Every structure is written in C-alpha cells, then in structure tokens.
Amino acid sequence: MSEKDILEILGKKVALGKSATVSFNVAKLHTQNTIDVPVIIERSKKPGPTVLITAGIHGDEVNGVEIVRQIISKGINKPKKGTIICVPVINVFGFIHMDREFPDGRDLNRVFPGMKTGSLASQVAFKLVTEIVPHADLVMDFHTGGADRFNAAQIRIIKGEKNLKELAEIFGAPFVLYSKNLNKSFRNTCYKLGIPVLLFEGGKSFNIDNTITNTGVNGIKRVLDHLEMLNSKFKVSQPKKPCVFIAESKWIRASHSGMFKHTVTINSHVDKGDVIGHITDPYGSFNHSVKAPNKGFVFNINESPIIYQGDAIFHITTALKND
Template identity: 40%
Template sequence: MEENRNIVIGGESVSPGQEKLLKIRIDRLPTGTLIDIPVYVFNAKKPGPIVLIQAGLHGDEINGIEIVRRMLEEKQFKTNSGAVIAVPILNIFGFIHFSRDVPDGKDVNRSFPGIKSGSMASRIAYHYVSEIMHQIDVAIDLHTGGGQRHNYPQIRFTQEDERSITLAKAFNAPITFSAKLIRGSFRNAAYKMNKPTIVYEAGESMRFDDFAIMEGIQGILNILHHLGMISKIEPKYIERTDTIELHERKWLRAPTAGMFVPKVVNGGEIEKGQEIGLVSDTYAKKTKRIKSPFNGYVICTNHQAVVNQGDALFHIGR
C-alpha cells in the first residue's frame, strides 16, 4: 500500500505514523525571550489529504484557540489516513497582549504572503507560508467577531473555488455564505496557492462561547469524515439538518448615539419591518427604532450597550 507523505516543518520531519509538536521560530521579546509558533502534526500511515486547522490568527479571538485545545485534549486529530496540522495560536504576540494585532499595530491577516525582512506581521506570514502552507491540501481558519460583536456560528467560503463550497457544506455550520477575498488575508493567499479554505466565525473576542466551540468541533469532525480521514464521529456534539445558506447580507448601523437595546436573539429569524432593536438617549427623550429591511436571520449582534452614530449593530442576511 502506498505510504503517506513526510511533513517537514522547521527542519524537522514527521514521518507517516508519527505525531510531533514542532515550533516555528518567529522573533524575540525585548527581554530576549524567544517567541515561536507551536505546531502539532498528526501524520497517519495511510495516504490522504493534509488538513491545516488553525486558530489565533488574531490574538484576542480565543474561541478558536479553545476549539483546537479541546480537540488536542480529546485526541481527535488522530486520523486513519492523511494528516492534520493543528496550530492553536498563530499570533502569539497578540495572544499574550490580549490584542487582535501584533505590537506594532499591524494585522497578520492583512500581511500574507509576507516578506522575510518585513514588519513583524509580515515576517510571521512569510514563515507560515514557507513552512506550512505549501504542504497542505485543505485549510480551516478559526475566528470570532471583533470586540463586543458576537458572530452567530457561520462558515465563509470563496465563491470562485468549488472545493471550498463543498467544504462549507460538509462543515454544516448553522449559517453559510460566500465572502469576498481580502487582500493580504490568509484565505486570499491560500486561494492563490490553490488551497481550498473555509473560515469559521463564531462568538466574540476575549469571551468563551461554549455553543460556538461545540459547533466548531463538530464542523471540523464533519470535514475529517467528509475527506475519509475518520470512519465515524463519536461523540456527536451538535446534530441538525442542513446549513442555511445566505445570498444577501447587510449591516444595520446606529442611526444616532445612545443606549443600544437589541430586541432579538442572535441567530434568530426576523421579518421585514420587525423592530429588532432601538437606540435611545439616557433620558428617554429621543428613541430611534431599528427595523429589519427584509425577511432573514440575525448573524451578528453588537453587545456594546453605549454606541455612537454609525456603529455596526446587527449583521443580517437572507
């Protein structure tokens, strides 16, 4: 029987049948402390796809980090074929500073494919592309909403890549939709390298959401099963019918500054003309009501109680 491929990261090889914790050296703190990216490799003996499962590209998005941690703890990356490369925290600098970005303020997810002698974010991207991305076949990128913005569990795929559409359906998150490629993003770099990639968005930064975490674990196991890398899924964390695919999305913004009171549950179904929230001044003299422009679903809610005019309050889709 044909044997699986060797995986080489940081000059160290992981042969078929082996599993190792490797590290990619990135930089040092001003104190001289070395910072490296931990990379877990699980390489089965039988041939199959190499799947990258990564989290912490933005250092404050901890739900994805917890998804990978739990799956490592429960030994769910040991497959019958192929290989899993699991990266719990890509942006170590952001994680230790409770920040989305690296210390110089740059976003690693706008720095791909990176430059060897560039900024810190650019160097992280460069080493990641050089060491990992050229070896993989499929990627799952785990994210959350930004500060105070809670994303209902959703998968984003690349419309121009049929394989990413198939992966999105296999993941079977509550919500699925296509999203435009963003210059400098990991997904854009992967698309240019012909590596089908999906992005899982769930929860908000610096706050655990157990439902989002369980949805993520279930979706990853669904993908591994779809690719023939595991024979069955036990236990099942989430069971449902097919995902809801959205074809139109819209952000609803604060019409004025004031206290924001949502009137619907995130992930809930809404009707055209329905009042889904309001913004009022602190004296209850002036109130602006926010109504849905169409029938659809709420896929993100702002949890900030005090808002300014123009702040994003709801992301809705149909």
C-alpha cells in the same frame, strides 16, 4: 521508507505514524525571552490528505483558539489516515497581550504572503506561507467577530468553488456566507496557492461561547469524517437544520448614539418592520426603536451597551442562495 512518507516541516522530519510538536518562532520578546508557537503534528501510518487547522491570526479571537485546543485535547487531531497539523495560536504576540494586532500595530491578516525581511507581522506571515501552508491539502481557519460584534457560527467561502461549497455543507454551521477573498489575507494567499480554505467565524473577541465552540468542533469532525480521516471512536452528529447560504447581506447602522439593547437573538429570522432593538439615553427621555429594513436572518449583533451614530449594530441577510 520513501521520501513521500516523510513530512519535513520547520526543520523537523516526521514519518508516517509519528507525532511531533515543532516550534514556529520568528522573534523574541523585548526582554529576550523566546516565544514558541507550537505546531502540533499527528500522522497516521496510512497515507492520506494533510489538513491544516489554524486559529489566533488575531490575538483577541480566543474562541477560535479554544476550538483548536479542544480538537487537540480530545485527540480528534489523531487521524485514521493522512496528517493533521494544528496551529492553535498564530499571533502569539497579540494573544499574550490580548490585542488583535501585532506589537508593530499591523493586522496579520492584511500582510500575507509576507516578506522574509519585512515587519514582524510580515515575517510571521512569510514563514507560515513558505514552511507550513504548502504541506496542506485543506485549511480550516477559525476566527470570531471583532470588538463586541457577535457573529453567528458561519463558514465563509467564495462563489463558484463547488468543492468548498460541498465541504461547507458538510461542516454544518448554521450559515454559509459567500464573501470575496480580501487582498493580502491568509485565505486569499492560500487560494492563489491552490489550497482550499474553510474560514469559520463565530462569537466575538475576548469571549468563549459554548455553542460556537461546539459548532466548530463538530464541524471539524464532520469534515474529517468525510475525508475518512476521523478516528472511529468519535461519533459524528448531523446538523439539526440545513445550512442557510447567504448570497447578499447588509449592515444596519445606528441612526443615533446612546445606550443599546438588542431584542432579538442571533440566528433569528425577522420580517420587515420587526423591532429588533432599542437605542435610549441615560436619562429616560429618549427611546428609538430599531426596525428590520427587510425580511431575513440576523447573523451578527453588536453587543456593546454603548453605541455611536453610524456604528454597525446588526448584520442581516438580504438574499439567500440555495442552488
């Protein structure tokens, strides 16, 4: 067996056709208890691409974790060829406390590529980037909307990457949003390393939504099938509608504080002037209608019942790109 047939990751050597679960850990809890982040590796006997599937960069984004959990529990991560590496919960410290950030208060997705001797979040980022990411030919990273903002299922990519555009279409989420790579983010770091990333957003924090979960799982299956990695026992369904590519969008912000109720559903197409929500007060003396400022798709809705003036309450498309 040649060296190319051996995957060495986090000190563990995994041959073709073998499975392994290795521990990704940087620090203990303050009680000295060890916190293990399982990295689940499945390798086919047949060589092929290596796909890394990750979630839980933010500890409160449990829907992404659920998507990767289902991929593992259903055996979708056992490839027909190549290698699939799953890391269901990267920020296990935040996941334990149901907190977005690390115990040091840092957002893991703003400290990449990290430092070996930096903050706790920075050390985790560094270990992920140096010991796991370089093995990947493709990364699929799963997120949700922050706070009470519910994201329609969407893939985020940068403009000008034809390979990513093709993979995003194959994934088959309702929307594909062109968005720039944020400085010090996981996606931007992978981009600089030449590793393509499909970033999935769907649902909201502290919530598991079946539609979002199914979209994520089916999307992974489609991409793996395209790469000829999906086991033949799994069926692949095609999306009911083609992806809508979002070139530009804007946030609608609350012009008043009060109680909030949206009157449109996620993924809805609205016309300019349509009433899409109401802001009221608790005393029945105030009722403000929120109207769509332009024609477009509503792909994020703030589901908080109480809002303040200036809060983002809807995200709506302003320009689409289908070429």
